[in-house]
Amino acid sequence: MSEPILKLNNLCTVFHTARGRFTAVDGVNLELFPGEVLGLVGESGSGKSVTLRSILRLVRPPGRVSGEVRWRGRNLLSLSEPQMRQVRGGEISMIFQEPMTALNPVLPVGEQIAETLREHTELSGNALRQRAIELLELVGIPSPKERLRDYPHQFSGGMRQRVMIAIALASNPKLLLADEPTTALDVTIQDQILKLLLRLKDTLGMSVILVTHDLGVVAQTCERVAVMYAGRIVEVAPAAELFAQPRHAYTLGLLNSVPGAGSTRRPLIPIPGAPPDLTALPPGCSFAPRCAFATDECTAQRPPLMDISGPESPAVRLTACIHHDALSAAGEVTR
Structure with missing residues (x-):
């Protein structure tokens, strides 16, 4: 097996609350290899989502993350915030659990895709807009040119999830963190989203960590399970x-x-x-x-x-x- 692309060493995430010290992630050691789909499973509250957020340093006070997140030879926990902003969305992207709350309700989806493209690519003007159209087409949204102007509430649940995937893939990341991307979707749409993720993984050469409590999803998509x-x-x-x-x-x-x-x-x-x-x-x-x-x-x-x-x-x-x-x-x- 090749060298791991991501390695977690004694990753701990602690929250200090009025009830006391709350250890959400407790000494996690985990490896992810290039091109692999790793499933992260467990009951609600087991620490799956917090682990993903800790990798990208999205845990804010009163939370505190310690340990090591080794990504391509660098410890992400020791990077400065400007350096970390280049990693987030550029090298590592995340699909959040609920697209209706993750997407900005007052911005058209085209503008939300463009934000990521402006931050992590050299595209501008018509080239940027054309890339946004290509991304919506890539994730299977019909009439992508017209839908760039639509707001999140004008999309169905499955289509909002596809928009989230388009934003996550905007800069061709090497690692995709998918936090229960099929939650609250019906079985048909869930199957479409999973097949889309696997197809895009192969097309773009990504590694994927898939968080879920659905063991059927794990059996269908994952090579290894934690x-x-x-x-x-x-x-x-x-x-x-x-x-x-x-x-x-x-x-x-x-x-x-x-x-x-x-x-x-x-x-x-x-x-x-x-x-x-x-x-x-x-x-x-x-x-x-x-x-x-x-x-x-x-x-x-x-x-x-x-x-x-x-x-x-x-x-x-x-x-x-x-x-x-x-x-x-x-x-x-x-x-």
């Missing part, structure tokens, strides 16, 4: 291996709570309990209070993220579960 729980990475594996044989109890719980395909009907097995309060995490493994495999050893100390790759699995597999062998012996996912 599972987050309570701000920590608890498992990393190739998508096919993770679905076939999860090696963390939380991953197994996520998979067993998803409806299966086929004619055989099985009851869903929900994960008991609720995610922990991030201001008062339990000792040891954060998932232990909800885990059927938990023992006293799990609550004694926090399990490290271990490499459990073997000869039968040449790809790197990481887990933060000390009972990963018991999970393997328990058999396949009940789906």
Whole structure:
């Protein structure tokens, strides 16, 4: 495997609130390789979106980001703000979760695309306008020349998401951070958006981090998957291996709570309990209070993220579960 294009080393994001210290991202170590689609999954509140915002230094006070974000040999957390503005939108772009709030409601979409082009390219005048038309056409918006003058509220949900993608791709970035780009879209539009992202990834040679809680989307689009729980990475594996044989109890719980395909009907097995309060995490493994495999050893100390790759699995597999062998012996996912 080639050298990673992005590497997170002990990334931590902490918010100091009236309730106390709130650790949203807790010591995340993660690698992304050129041309790869990496899925970042977990329940709401697990730290997925904050991780993406931390990469681009979009976390503002009272939040504080520490650790390292190594991007093409540079630590983004040590760059000046003018240098960081060249990276945002120029080298790394982000599709935000809700386009209706991310897009400016009082500016035509053509002007919002033009802002990025003026900042990160040498285009101006008619050439800039023509590039904006090409971007709208690239993401599948009909009559792009006329729609440049339209405002966000004049687009449907799926078309607004396409506009967001057009803005993100304006300067041909090498990394796309997609924060639940198909949320609140119907299944047909969701499929169109995912196929569009994969096609553009191949066309532009991008790497993609896709944040989602939809495991069906992960199975359809991602090559590797990182599972987050309570701000920590608890498992990393190739998508096919993770679905076939999860090696963390939380991953197994996520998979067993998803409806299966086929004619055989099985009851869903929900994960008991609720995610922990991030201001008062339990000792040891954060998932232990909800885990059927938990023992006293799990609550004694926090399990490290271990490499459990073997000869039968040449790809790197990481887990933060000390009972990963018991999970393997328990058999396949009940789906």
